[in-house]
Every structure is written in structure tokens, then in C-alpha cells.
Amino acid sequence: MDPLNKSDKKDKYFKGQQTDEEFICFFRSHWISIIKEFLYFLIFLLIVILFVKEIDLIKDVLRGNRELKLFFFTGFLVGTIYLNRFFLKLLNYFVNVGIITNMRIIDHQKTLFFTDNIDSIYMAQIQNIEMKEEGLLPSLLKFGDIKIFLAASDTIKTFKAVPNAKYHFRCISRQKEERQRALLYGQRSPSEINIPTPQIQKTSKSEPQIQNEKDIFNYKKHTV
Amino acid sequence: MPLFTILVVLTLAGSLFFCVITLKRLLAYNKKYRLPELSYTKLFKVITKEHVAVAYLAFNTAITVFMIWFLWTL
Numbered sequence: 001m002d003p004l005n006k007s008d009k010k011d012k013y014f015k016g017q018q019t020d021e022e023f024i025c026f027f028r029s030h031w032i033s034i035i036k037e038f039l040y041f042l043i044f045l046l047i048v049i050l051f052v053k054e055i056d057l058i059k060d061v062l063r064g065n066r067e068l069k070l071f072f073f074t075g076f077l078v079g080t081i082y083l084n085r086f087f088l089k090l091l092n093y094f095v096n097v098g099i100i101t102n103m104r105i106i107d108h109q110k111t112l113f114f115t116d117n118i119d120s121i122y123m124a125q126i127q128n129i130e131m132k133e134e135g136l137l138p139s140l141l142k143f144g145d146i147k148i149f150l151a152a153s154d155t156i157k158t159f160k161a162v163p164n165a166k167y168h169f170r171c172i173s174r175q176k177e178e179r180q181r182a183l184l185y186g187q188r189s190p191s192e193i194n195i196p197t198p199q200i201q202k203t204s205k206s207e208p209q210i211q212n213e214k215d216i217f218n219y220k221k222h223t224v
Numbered sequence: 225m226p227l228f229t230i231l232v233v234l235t236l237a238g239s240l241f242f243c244v245i246t247l248k249r250l251l252a253y254n255k256k257y258r259l260p261e262l263s264y265t266k267l268f269k270v271i272t273k274e275h276v277a278v279a280y281l282a283f284n285t286a287i288t289v290f291m292i293w294f295l296w297t298l
Contacts, residue, residue, distance in 0.1 A: 015256040026259050031267055052290075059298055069228040076232065076291075080239045083287070087280040088246060094273035095253055112249045164264055 022102040030143035030163040034093050123179035127151040131169040236288045243284045
């Protein structure tokens, strides 16, 4: 990112953010997707509290008894593994995000150790958006699924358990309309007025002269 | 040193090591992703990943200290 260029948004909020890409918002899964882990952790905490409360009794039982010490160690090992797994799951919840910008929606499916998948859907490729909020819990807790139907293919991208699904649905719809209007009709939305247009210089007589994104869109439409 | 003590100490060391590695990876993620947190992006509108990281380290440290005391007094 060029510190002297204030309109340069490259990597400002996330790695891979383009120079003229404006960050709108991001979301994670609703907390309902992780509530089960908290319930199990509560049970684990109760067991630990019970253990600490009866520590003298446990010491008396374990002294001089090798088999019971082995049994205790097995329980301790399982508890340690569970504790580390719980916190890892919790941190994985935080790094798994969906990002909405003025140009695209990014589905970043990530875990701290094993997974790092990024799926990027450009606003111009979106044909239709659907929001589903079915059931008692989704209605009460205000979360739902957002389905994105892509143009020119049968692909459907689904974001599950999106919190405040109506807000994010409206956000994506607005950005999609603004972006498609800007590309198809050459009109620039208020949020894009100050963003510099990329210029591509003509290098040979056989190559078309491309000066803005509308030309890129039209060029790709005619060559595909 | 009895086998039981060795096994418990090894388990605690492994747990602490894993905790440190996890937090290092989280720090590396934070350098690349500086997404502005709002109340609706936080867990239960309050908890951020930094809170979870501190809780993780605190839990691990507390259990290590407690088990060392337990082994010492056994």
C-alpha cells in the first residue's frame, strides 16, 4: 500500500484487497453454530470445579496406587486435549469470515491449521440473491441463509447461518446493483466517483483499445 | 522421577507448546486481516478473538501451575 496515495486501498483491511476496492462490511456465522461447544465446555468446567473441590480426597486415593494414577492420567490427557480443541474451535470461528466489498463477495473458509479456502464472487457475476429465514430459532435470533445465484452457470453459493441476514441481503443487493450499473451503463456510483479508472495502453494494432472497465466487459463479452 | 509425573509434565508441556503455536498463527492472521470489528461481528456482541486468545493462555497457564502444585504435594 502506497502511504502517500490516500485512495490506494490495496491490502488495507484484508490481504488481497485491490487498489480501488472499497471494503463495505464483513460477517461471521451466527453464534448458534458454536453454542454446542459452549454447553460441552460448561460441563467440562463443572467437572474441573468438582475435581478442585475434592483435591485432598483425590490425592489420598491416588497415593501409592499405580493403576488409579494411570486412570487419572488418562482422564487428564483427555481433558487437556478437549480444552485445546475447544479453544481452537473458538478461534477457528473467528477466522472464518465473509467479506462484502463494492466489487465482490469473498467467502474465506479458514482454520488456523488445516484449511485456507478463498472463494471470490464478483458483483457483476451475480444474477440473483435469495435469503431464507425459516424456523423458530432463525426467526427469533435473526439469522438465515443467503444464496447467491451466478449468471452464466448453475453455480449457487450459499452462506449459512448469516447473522442479521436481512441487512446483509440488502447490502449485497445494493452493491450488486451499483456495480452492474457502473459496468453496463458507464455510470459511476457515488462511492466510485473518486476511485481512479484503470488505464490499459494499446500495444499493437491488433489489440483493442481498452480505456475503462466497460470496454473490458464488452471485450470479454464479444470474445467468449 | 515416577512415570506418572513424567507423563503429566510432558502433557502440560505439549499443551503449552500447542497454545503458543496457535497464538503465533493467530498473530500472523491478524497482521494480514485488519477487519474492523463491530458489535454484531463479535461473539455474543462482546467477545473478540483477542479475548479468546487471552482466555486460552490464562487457562493453560492456570492448569499448568495447578498440576505442578498437585504433583508436588502428591
